[in-house]
Amino acid sequence: MKLIVNLLTLLCLSVLVPGAASSQTDSFGAVDTVWAEVSKIDSLNWSINVSFFNDESVVGMSVPLKMKAGLNRIVADSCIYTGGRAEHFNVRAFRADTAIQCVTLGMIASLTSSKKTLPPGRGRLATIFVSSLIDEPIEDLSVDTTTTNPNNQLEVIADSVQGPPENPTKVTDWTQRKIIPVFVARKSE
DSSP states (O other): OHHHHHHHHHHHHHHHSTTSGGGOOBTTBSOOEEEEEEEEEETTEEEEEEEEEESSOEEEEEEEEEEEBTBOOEEEEEEEOTTSTTTTOSEEEEEEETTTTEEEEEEESOSSSSOOOBOSEEEEEEEEEEEESSSOOOOOOEEEEOOBTTTBOSEEEEOSEESOTTSOEEOOOGGGGEEOOEEEEEEOO
């Protein structure tokens, strides 16, 4: 409940106070960013490249997206992680909800004691493919982040060990490991 209140507060501040969203902080350094870049493939099919910038090691992510194409009913019919930064993760989930025009990506680096992480960097995580359900051209596709059932929100979980191998820092409080990144949606040129 506290998390929901904090997110609503951030949302209200970003609407009421210009520049408030840019004051978001990341306890590990620079503010992380998730990009959703929309591209037209043909009149019935589009793609969404989901990319990520992080400056700390990450062990998990949730990326829920709301899609809109005017009155056209659409479906996120597939997703590929191949060639993306999260390709080596043990869990690379994709859940589309056609009824509410949403998709949720979930990524977990490891389900074992291995030390798999997403190292600091920038690049594509996955590509989502969207098509028209009613065989009418998709004139425009827009995406935004949202919260999807049961309570999936845009968030990143940092690794419990941060810093260089010769002088690592252990983060013991899991709430300090949670990062709410900035979300940016854009059209491909």
